[in-house]
Every structure is written in C-alpha cells, then in structure tokens.
Amino acid sequence: MRAYGFTAVGGPENQALLDVPVPEPGPGELRVRVRAAGVNPGDWRLREGSYGTVGPAVLGREVAGRVTAVGPDAAGFAVGDEVFGGCPGMVGGWAEEALVTASFAAHRPEGVPPEAAAALPVAAGTAYDALADLALPAGATLLVNGAGGGVGGPVVQLARARGLRVVGTASPAKHDLVARFGAVPVAYGEGVLDRVHEAAPQGIDAVFDLVGGDALRTVATLLTDRSRLLSVADKPLVAELGGRDVARDRSTAVLTALARLVAEGTLDPHVTRVLPLEQAGEALAEVEAGHAEGKVVLVVGRPRDYRPAPIR
Template identity: 80%
Template sequence: MRAYGFTEAGGPEKQVFLDVPVPAPGPGELLVQVRAAGVNPGDWRLRDGTYGISGPAVLGREVAGTVTALGPGVAGFSVGDEVFGGCPGMVGGWAEQALVTASFAAHRPESVSREAAAVLPVAVGTAHDALENLGLPAGATLLVNGAGGGVGIPVVQLARARGINVVGVASPAKHDLVAGFGATPVAYGDGLLDRVRVAAPNGVDAVFDLVGGAALRAVAGLVADRSRLLSVADKPLVRELGGQVVERDRSTAVLTSLVRLVASKALDPHVAQIRPLDEARQALAEVENGHVVGKVVLVP
C-alpha cells in the first residue's frame, strides 16, 4: 500500500512516499481503512530522531476510518465499524490502511465527522490528560503557553468548561481565536511577565507549556510549586526546571467522553485544514514551523 513516512532519522529531506505491506493486526489491534489522519508535532519529532526511531517508518499517530480486520482477543468492535484511535508501532496512519490499538480506540458517532474524530486521540486527548494531571479546581488560573495550536485550543475549552480561568500565550494573529474560546490572550516576547500580571493579578496556579525552549523558561517562574508546571513540547527542559511531563490516559473511555463532547457541540477540535495525503510534506512543514492555527488533517 501507499504510505508517507521517512527513510531514516533526520530533516524533511528524509520524508518520502513508501510502498509498504498492508499490516496484519496483532493481539489487541484493529486494521482500519484510513479516512482521515491527524498531523502533530510528534510526527516531525519522530522523523528527526527525538523518539529514538531510526526508520524507515510511516508517520501518523491518530486516525479515523472503517474497521477491516480484527486482531486476536479484540472485543467490542466489528468489521465495518466506524472508529477512531491511536496507532501503535512503526506503521502509522498516513497510509491507506493502519493499525489502531483497540484499547485506545472508540466508535465514531455519525454526528461527528471523520476529520474531527481523527484529531481527538493525540491533541485533544493530551489536553484532557493535562487537566486531569493538574487537578485544578474551579476558580483557579491556568496559563497555557501556545494557546492557539492544536493542543492549546482544546485545553482552553476544556479548562473553561471546568470553571478554570485561562491566560493564553499566543501570537497576536491568534488572539481573537483564543479569546473566542474564553481565554485572556497575551503575546510572547519582551514584557510577557508584565502582561501576565495584568491578565492575572492574583497570579497563576499552573502552567501548561506547548512551546518549549526559551518560551518555557520565560514562564516557568510563574509557579512556585513545580508540580504545577507541565510541558509536552520540551520534556528534558521541563524536568530540568523541576516540572512534569503529561501522563497520558490512552483509553477508550477517554476517547468516548471526548467524542461525546464534540457531538454535543461542547468542544470544537478546530480542524483548520483538510489536505489530501499527496500534500503530507507541506502539511508537516506547516506544523513543524508552528504556523498552523488549530489542527491539520490528511485524507488518503
């Protein structure tokens, strides 16, 4: 089958279309005809060797589609079901067919598009899990560093639904969007801490970082209790600063709760671009460069 991935760890020049065998589902796995696949920063980090995979490998960690085969021991799913979920191993979702972990898959209701469902396992799931990790009460204030991206937009919505006040650090072009979902937007750069103090005069109770590097260092001091400092963008640095990485709950239960929120219009995963798989290189470049507002989806 045709798939998009990389030949060896490195830069974008290592990305290519691949001819790979259709995978056979193993124990606890589904084989899914891919109808939509999410694009995430984790895809370029996989390609550049951050996760220790040298390649070749197919990119894509989340998909929505139709079940075509079941692995041994799978219960609760049948051939023909419309599902979405996370992909295991080296055969990712940017392909005609993909493996999906059954315990990290859920049924897609007809009222939720394939494109919206496809972005729930990674980005929206990470947003949900970060809030669960932090355990902030209603009335607390959360600073989201990178509030206009694929994880930032759902975490703003999910936090506001819990009664949490949100200060969203984002580029000025994304301020209207961030404010529209209920956060107080502030800009990056010189004077950031002063702008945060104006937006949250009583201080912030937690920081969730989606940027890393210097941007993470700039906001880390806002929380004295470093157990309230989370990052998914720069795991080595957040640990160096005394903070934590997000502990994921990759379960059917979480995915089912999230898709119900989308179906009820209580959550908008904000799919901003839907591209054919032929444009995978361009789509990943936009995500890697940080220029995307919301989520990008590929359609084989």
C-alpha cells in the first residue's frame, strides 16, 4: 500500500512516499481504510529524532476511516464501522490503511465529516484532558498562553462551553480568531502581564501554557497556586515552576464526547487545509514552519469540498 513517512532521522530530505505492507491488527487494535489523517507538530519532531526514533517509519498520529479488520480483544467495533482515533505508538496514520488503538477510538457520527474527526484525537483531546485536569468551576478565569495554535483553539472553545472566562495570548494576526473562539485576546511580549491584568482585573485562576520558555516563566507569576499551572510545551520548566504536564486520557469516552461537541456545533476543530496523501510533504512543511493557521488534514483520494460547521 502507499504511505508517507521518513527513511532516516533528519530533515525533510528524508521524507518520501513509501510502499509498505498492509498492517495486521494486534491485540486491542483495529485496521482502518484511511479517509483522513491529521498533521501535527509531533510528526516532524518524530522525523527529526526528538523522540528517539531511528526510522524508517510511516508518519501520522490520528486518523478517521472505515474498519477493515479487528484484532483480538478489540471489543465494541466491527468491520465496516466508521471510526476515528489514535494510532499505536503515534505512528502509521499517513497511509491507505492504518492501525488504530481500540481503546483510543470511537465511532464517527454521521454528522461529523472524516476531516473533522481526524483532527480531534491529538489537539482537541489534549485540550479536553487539560480542562478535566484543572476542573475549574464555572465563572473561573483561565489564561491560555498561545491561544492561536492547534491546541489553543479547542481549549478556548471547550473552556467557554464549561462556563469559564478565557484570556488568550496570541500574535496580533490571530486576535480575531482567538476572539471568535470566545477568548479575550492579548498580545505576547513585553508588557503582557499588564495586558492580562487589564483583560482580567479579577485575576487569573489557572494557566494552560502552549508556548514554553520565557513566555511560560512570565505568565506563571500570575498564579500563587502553581497546582493550576499546566504546560505541554515545556515539561522541564513547568515542573521547575511547580506546575505539571497534562495527563492524557486517550479514551473512547473522550473521543465520543468531542465528536458530540462537533456535531452540536460547540467545537470547531478548525481544519483550514485539506491535502491529498501525495502532498504530505507540503502539509508537514506548512506545520513545521508554523505557517498553518489551523489544522491541516490529509485525505486518501481526492479531497472533498470540506466546509466546517459554524460555531454556535
């Protein structure tokens, strides 16, 4: 079958379309004929060796498709089911057929397009798990540091759905988007604390950081209770500051809840570009360069005329 991945750790020059065997599902796994697959920063980080991988490997961490085989102990799914979920080891999704972890898979509702479903497990799933971890009461104020990115958009929307006030740091070019999702946008950089205080004079109850580095160190000073400081961008620093990483759930229940929110119009995965598998290199370059304004998704076959539902 056709797939896209890398032949050795390094730069984009090691990426290629590959001919690889059709995978066989093991215990707790499904095999799906891929309709759509998400593109994430973790894909280029895997290729460059950040996770210790030596290659070769097929890229792709999340997919939506039709089940073609069910492995042992993968209860709740049958051949022909339309599903979406995460790939074992967070690899293998950019292919005509891919494996999906059954415990991190869910049935795709008819009203949720494959392109939207394939964008949920990684970014929206992280956002969902972060809010569950913080467990803030309605009316509390959350600062999202980096609200204009792939996780920032979902976390703002999900936080607003929980009744939270949200302030989001972002580049000025993304302020309109951050505001559309429901947050009060403030600019990064010098003076950010003054701008946050102006946007939230009542104070900040929790911080979810998606930037890391000095930006994380700065906004952490807004909290006296560092147990309400989360970061997925700089795990060593957030631990040093008294906060923590997000504990991922990666469950069918979370994916089912996210799909329901998309179907209701509460959550927009913000898919802004859909490309065929053959253009995976272009898709990954856009994400790696930080030029993607929203979620980039690959499809196997000719891209459909995908239109996200408006947020209600």
